[in-house]
Amino acid sequence: MNLTTKFQNIYGRTERTIYHFFSPGRINLIGEHIDYNGGYVLPGAINLGIYGAMSPRNDERIHLKSIDFSSELEVDLNKTIEYKSEDGWGNYAKGVIKFLLEDGYSLKGCNILIKGDLPHGAGLSSSAALEVLIGYMLLFLIQKPEEIDKKYLALLGQRVENKFIGVNSGIMDQFTVANAKKDHALLLNTQNLLYEHIPCYLNGYSLVIMNTNKRRELATSNYNQRRQECENALETIKKEKKENINNLCVCTLDDLKYIKNEIEYKRAKHVITENQRVIKAAELLKINDLKGFGELLVQSHNSLKYDYQVTGFELDTIVEEALKTPGCIGARMTGAGFGGCAIALVENNNVESFIKIVSKNYHEKTKLKPEFYVTTLENGVRQL
Numbered sequence: 001m002n003l004t005t006k007f008q009n010i011y012g013r014t015e016r017t018i019y020h021f022f023s024p025g026r027i028n029l030i031g032e033h034i035d036y037n038g039g040y041v042l043p044g045a046i047n048l049g050i051y052g053a054m055s056p057r058n059d060e061r062i063h064l065k066s067i068d069f070s071s072e073l074e075v076d077l078n079k080t081i082e083y084k085s086e087d088g089w090g091n092y093a094k095g096v097i098k099f100l101l102e103d104g105y106s107l108k109g110c111n112i113l114i115k116g117d118l119p120h121g122a123g124l125s126s127s128a129a130l131e132v133l134i135g136y137m138l139l140f141l142i143q144k145p146e147e148i149d150k151k152y153l154a155l156l157g158q159r160v161e162n163k164f165i166g167v168n169s170g171i172m173d174q175f176t177v178a179n180a181k182k183d184h185a186l187l188l189n190t191q192n193l194l195y196e197h198i199p200c201y202l203n204g205y206s207l208v209i210m211n212t213n214k215r216r217e218l219a220t221s222n223y224n225q226r227r228q229e230c231e232n233a234l235e236t237i238k239k240e241k242k243e244n245i246n247n248l249c250v251c252t253l254d255d256l257k258y259i260k261n262e263i264e265y266k267r268a269k270h271v272i273t274e275n276q277r278v279i280k281a282a283e284l285l286k287i288n289d290l291k292g293f294g295e296l297l298v299q300s301h302n303s304l305k306y307d308y309q310v311t312g313f314e315l316d317t318i319v320e321e322a323l324k325t326p327g328c329i330g331a332r333m334t335g336a337g338f339g340g341c342a343i344a345l346v347e348n349n350n351v352e353s354f355i356k357i358v359s360k361n362y363h364e365k366t367k368l369k370p371e372f373y374v375t376t377l378e379n380g381v382r383q384l
Ligand code: GLA
Pocket: 028, 031, 032, 033, 034, 035, 036, 169, 170, 171, 172, 173, 335, 336, 337
């Protein structure tokens, strides 16, 4: 049954003006744990995401339902909106509505139904996809699509994450979901939010997402701890160098000599070297040097494993197995880490056997069944 029929079954057969939208998940090609350190990241939107159907209502209420989850939500635009844990996924929508109203947008009532094919909690940014989708749909009712400010939409999503949900994430995920372009990676300067679309045609190769299916336990607390360690490292360099420095990504490897604490040293080393890898990776993509690009993916994974320490047994195993398998020219974890997904660059002819071999070897070592999604790089949020 398609989304329109389901929408009519739920909201009534008389619903004729139904608009359809899609908001993608994202992978980060390279530039991990950099977006809260003021450096460059190189993510892209994928072909999995969340679909949304919407019809206008004549009152000031927003009704939200999901095909994937049982909880549903009704928001009265004239009442105070508060976070309630029992509202589950609906809190992301509530946060978006609350901040749009706070920013002075005169939102209109509507019925919304969503359905996703993005695995949840796998580190492919299902929450960013949802925030940006809801924001886009609500603005669509009061603005022309070409007038919707995608940068605002990304910042709105991050605000929901930081101030309503309570996750201290950076801007990369929401920015990608809002602004990505088909067959391109997005080179984003997280200091000033200037960006460039870098062509990424991957001639002869495929991007394979490898889901470890390892739950991302304690991901939020570990994530916040890494942020704090980076702040500490920056403070140390500033104090020792007696200079005012904006963020870790403007520091050089030479500045590491100011750090005596081993943890701070490792974190800063990852951040500084990863930022350099992103710049190099974008240059290599521009000249279509995929082998060189693949090598940078491996270096990035090792830096995240040894210096940033956010990989863990499952991510390391799946990347190791991928790199041993014929046709693979690079692999690394993607997203926050601590479980979730990795990506691999695999020769087209080998993709099928690659999936079989890695699946078998990974299962033998971890007893977990992985999942694989061959993805293309896609446009950001859009009306269908
Ligand atoms: C999560 C966060 C992002 C970013 C990545 C790590 O996905 O939401 O802002 O920090 O982790 O690169």
